[in-house]
Amino acid sequence: MHPTSDSRLNPNMPLSPPAADSHQQGCVRMKLENTDLWKSFDRIGTEMIITKHGRRMFPHCSISVSGLHPLANYVIMVDMVPVDNVKYKWKKEQWEVAGKAEPQPPCRTYIHPDSPAPGSHWMKQSLSFLKMKLTNNTLDQHGYIILHSMHRYYPRFHITQADSPYTVRWGPFQTFSFPETVFTAVTAYQNSRITKLKIDHNPFAKGFREGGTHSHSKRCRSSGSPPAKRATLQKRVISRSPPCLQRMPSTSQSEEAGKSQSVKEGDLSGWALEQDPTESLHAELLELPENDYGCEEQMVPASVPYQPYRSLEYPRYALPPNDTDVAPTSVHPPPHPLAIPEQQLHTSYYNHPHQHNHAADWSQYPLFSYSCW
DNA sequence: TCCTCTAACACTTTTGAATCGC
């Protein structure tokens, strides 16, 4: 079925340009940009700090997209999905299961600040979710993604044709995820190897690596603040020369534009949408045949109950062609990570068949907060 | 006692307003 048919099914769905027919959702491809960095962390066991006031991810999510219609508007968003229904603890230099998972916090979806934007914009350059923040504060008012500490998650990216975040609900989704982006949410780093890796790669952590205060900042305070300032200025002058290397220009600029637009038009760009996990609006959809959803979420299989929910909205698109950009595709959700030896965990467990024993928990992760619509 | 979480810390990077020069 074609997107235009969707519009007929859902009167509120914005009409796409006629030419969009030639760019079916099934052709959409997504690539994780900083794969090597993610894999470096993944080999050790990625940990993401979450704080009460929100913490950015590192490595951050950066993707590139292709196969979109250049003129059609799309909304791109990301949410976090629990890998399993257990919580972990760090013991004897490794992660161990510490019991059943906490009840899931309100599910939030972070919409890329540029949304909505035409396909040409999304395909022009890689998309950064740098400003997305993670928190463990279930009462958070900033719209950050709420996670539980000591639980494992992975980011899941969604693309849908929509002229406004408000109309996303009615559109067909294409969902992507990447096996190397699985991480454990923590309030303090547990694995010292992760700490070292972050300090090596994260520029903000240089304050602890350089200046001689690393690990002893409180006891060995350096008195040379002015020299540090000079160094900063020199670096800035240098970095100004190639602006494209400082940050993603269009991202930051359009981000600001998006913010001002959000004030004017109530745009939800850059904000997370919240869903009370106790809501079960799509519960009736969870009984769909499993083979109806396999092609929709690519790369990493997601929760069984989640996929049928979306597959109902767009069961007509063909599987995207095999692409080296993506991880091995499987129609099965991942098995329990701990059912696999630790050394295999990060390399192959997504290819393992899965027993669908976590369906109820995963079904708590719909895409949106219905209270927002 | 152990585990988890929080806040303060020192430092770097980012951001945006102000200033300067053409």
Place this chain on the structure above:
DNA sequence: AGCGATTCAAAAGTGTTAGAGG
């Protein structure tokens, strides 16, 4: 006057650590 480049200060962001709390 307008524009782009540069400067500067404030804000934001980082990992570490001690201490609080369960």
